[in-house]
Amino acid sequence: MHSSRLPLTRDLVLVGGGHTHALLLRMWGMNPLPGVRLTLINPGPTAPYSGMLPGFVAGHYTREALDIDLVKLARFAGARLILGAAEQIDPATKRIAVPGRPEIAYDVASIDIGITSAMPDLPGFADHAIPAKPLGMLASAWEAFRADSSAARIACIGGGVAGAELILAMSHALRQHNRLTQATLIDSDTALSALGEQSRSRLRAALETHGVTLLEQTRIDRLTEGEIHLEDGHVLLSDFTVGAAGARAYGWLGSSGLEQHDGALVVDTNLQTSDAHVFAAGDCAHMARTPRPKAGVYAVRQAPILFHNLRAMLSGGPLKDYHPQKDYLKLISMGGKTALADRNGRSFSGALLWRWKDHIDRKFMAKFDDLPVMAPPPLPRLRASGLEEALGAKPMCGGCGSKVGRDSLNRGLGSYTGAARADVTPLPGDDAAQLQTGGAIQVISTDHLRAFTEDPMTMTRITAQHALNDIWAMGARPQAATVTLILPRQTPDLQERLLGEIMSAADQEMTFAGAAIVGGHTSLGEELTLGFTITGLCASAPLTLAGAQEGDHLILTKPLGTGTILAAEMTGQARGRWVADALDLMCQSQRKAAEVLCAQAHAMTDVTGFGLLGHLQGMCEASHLGAEIRFDAIPTMCGAPELAEAGVRSTIFDDNAALLPGIGTAGARALLFDPQTSGGLLAAVPSDQSEQLLDQLRNHGYCAAGIGVMRGAGEGIVLR
Known part of the structure; x- marks a missing residue:
């Protein structure tokens, strides 16, 4: 996570991932303005570069070469990326509407959405x-x-x-x-x-x-x-x-009340609209004093001026004027690897001009592919022994929920978890317990995550599902939830905005699950951390890791890969669409999956920080059985196998792999030990019911698979 020890005091919101904003994000990453929370709103995780579109259509470039990766760029800039299409801006209230979420407040905004x-x-x-x-x-x-x-x-x-x-x-x-x-x-x-x-x-x-x-x-x-x-x-x-x-401007700009020309936002020489706190650039802007045709060259050259002026508005400095050139060189692709150059009525064409255009385009895209690695602050000259080892060779990732390894956890907590009361029963292998309350069977579980995405609404949805999975895995019906928040230091206005987004998402997720939020607790810290403690009610004895039977088939309801993908995202190695897909899967509720499985499952758990094999090992130990796993049957998230083959590993991967040293971790096999956030359910079900259950799960939209079978005691875990 991008974090700062200084409090956040202002919100800067960029609407659209056009060329001007893409360059601005790169500049911001190199030189951020302390105290500013930067937000980018864009419909998708990438933005295609117009200069290379004809080359892509002709077959000269791949789709990856065409797209600017906004996920990677936002990570570099320390910006929260909200994947959604803005549909309204209200300068009077300084709010931007994005479907499916609370309005996003801003102090200064900039619009670069192109044209349609x-x-x-x-x-x-x-x-x-x-x-x-x-x-x-x-x-x-x-x-x-x-x-x-x-x-x-x-x-x-x-x-x-x-x-x-x-x-x-x-x-x-x-x-x-x-x-x-x-x-x-x-x-x-x-x-x-x-x-x-x-x-x-x-x-x-x-x-x-x-x-x-x-x-x-x-x-x-x-x-x-x-x-x-x-x-x-x-x-x-x-x-x-x-x-x-x-071509025309997007229709929703018309309801903004901002001055327009043929639907485009009128801007002055400072790139400000008729509202001083709203800027615009690229094709959606009309330069009133110096009108120019819609062309990417103007958008690119607006970026340094926009970068300066946004910082000036947020810090109280003077603004600069943008002076567009009168004409520009047009380099026009001609199908094959030839191009035409046109400027001031003069014209040239040939293969050499295509190579020149190709060089210019690739150089532009390289700005976003080859982002500089910002060095961490140096350690103090005088420091305690072991500090380097404690920090490790890579940053702490959120793909494992920032969990402690299983061995350390068991040694540290083992002597403090037990049946202290007759009406409290710790459940085997789970961070949960059964409570006997009168005639009701109640279960309780808790989970929290340090934020690994800057979008608090997405982070809240993922944390809620991560916490609810324990309840679903026990076959319980969620009842009540309390929220625990550690908020970064901010002004009261920004805290109110942040809390509004978090609680809106929390209420949405818990209401869908059938639970009521009954309160919570907040405190201040260095970075955002979210947690939920949830109770649930069981109609009968809760499902646990124990109870699996020899011959049971194993069903997994979500693909693996969140730890690897999030670890790669932190270091700029993951493609934006992989990250976006992984976030969507982490937001997926397991409610329907639990309803399908609970009636038939002999044992069930959710796959989280200890990885698939870590949680399967827990089931084997609690049920006194072994298991056989078919590696090729295990579903994986898009991009996860490629990243695993490249050697990407999350922070507690080594601790997880040490639990089963005989399995091997080469290449994509590493995903078996990949810690999962809001992972799927792992259920042991009767063999004669597995195909029917899989059909039902897939009909509900789950990427579910039968991945193996429970074997006799003493057989251990075998990989086929």
């Missing part, structure tokens, strides 16, 4: 075509279409530079695999009118070379499946249609 397409206004477009913007939607759709092998007809609506680049790139990609049968570029006016005569001539020649038919002064009436109906009655066939015309 007006093409869906064309009848049939939304169902039968793809807009060129937002870029991510087009990239995903084209990736899927390009993977096919059948003959294809393609079309692009909009004969500007972007449309010409896209149709040339698509044609090139399909021609390489002998799939192209027809390509059409359609414009309602004169194509390529923004370019000089020489450049227009060169691009028209390229279109002809690539077999693209250019239709000008041509209007479209509607689209149907596989067909483009023109106003003159002709019908064009197209298996993949892109719309590169009619």
Whole structure:
């Protein structure tokens, strides 16, 4: 976690992961402003770079090369990343609305969300075509279409530079695999009118070379499946249609009350909107005094000025003016590895220009791939012996819940846990107990996590599910919960905002589980830590680790990998989409899984800090049995095997692996000992019920798998 010993006093919120904000995050990571909590709101974990989109479409770049990884960038900048699409900003209350969560408060905000397409206004477009913007939607759709092998007809609506680049790139990609049968570029006016005569001539020649038919002064009436109906009655066939015309600002900006020009936010020379506390940059901004066309070069050059001015607004310094250049060099891809350069009416083309463009684009993306490693503060010259060993060679990760290893835990707590009362029964192997209260059977469990993501709402949801899993695993119905919070030092306003987000998420998760939040306790510390103590009611004796029978099948309800992925995320080795997928899985409730399994399971537990084999070992010991595991049957999270093969390990991995030294930890096998946060349920069920139970679990959306079988006593744990 990014943390500071200084209290937080101001909220800076960035809306959108456009090029300007991406560069700003990198600058912030190099030179943060103490006392500021930085937030980035973006619909997804990545942001595609527009300069490389034609190259990606043509097949010159992979999808990973195209995307700016905002998860990695946010980690570097110490920012909380909220994955969601903003849908409103209210400058009067300084609040931003994101669906599914409380409004996000800001002191200063900046908007860099790009533009979207007006093409869906064309009848049939939304169902039968793809807009060129937002870029991510087009990239995903084209990736899927390009993977096919059948003959294809393609079309692009909009004969500007972007449309010409896209149709040339698509044609090139399909021609390489002998799939192209027809390509059409359609414009309602004169194509390529923004370019000089020489450049227009060169691009028209390229279109002809690539077999693209250019239709000008041509209007479209509607689209149907596989067909483009023109106003003159002709019908064009197209298996993949892109719309590169009619770009416009996002509609929700219109309700902001901020001054606009054709839907874009009007900004002055300081990049401030009509509200001094709201800035805007990139294509969603209109520079009132020096209007310029929408182009990435302006967004990139706005970044240093925006970085300075946001810091100045938050600290009381003077602002700087942004002075855009009058013209810029346009480097236009021409399908294959050739490009056209256009500036001030002069035009050049060839393979050398593509190599130059490729160099510029790769250099830009390298800024986000090769983030500098910020050195930790030096240790005091005079220090106690053993300090280096205690710190370890890597930072403490949150993927193990920052747990103590099993051996240390047993030695430290073993003599203090026992049946002190006749009505209190510690449950075997679990951090829980059974309480006899009159005629009711009540269970109690507690769990807490130090935050491993800067988004408090996501962290609260994960912590709640992590704590509830103990209750579900015992076959109990959640009853009451108390909340324990350690909050970082902040001003009262920021504390109120943080508490509001946390308690909103806590209430949502506990209400869904059927539990009531009855109170809690807060204190201040260096970093955010969240915990829940939960009681539950059982209709019969609770399920425990004991009770498994020889021949029982083992069912796991979630894939493995959270410890490895979160450890990699802390060091910038995990892809953003892997992290986002892992966070989603950690938020997944096991309520329905428990309902399916409890009626049949002989023994059950949740897989958490000791890893799959650590918790299976606990079940074997409590049930006096062995087990056989099929390694290939175990589900894993996207990216986890690759990271494990690369040697990524979480903090307590070695302690977990030491419990079963004969298993081996090479490559992806390391995931067997990977500590899990909000992991799945592990259940021993009758063999004749396992397939039916798996079908039910999968119908409820769980990535459940049968992973092995319980064997006789003395057989230990065997891996197949």
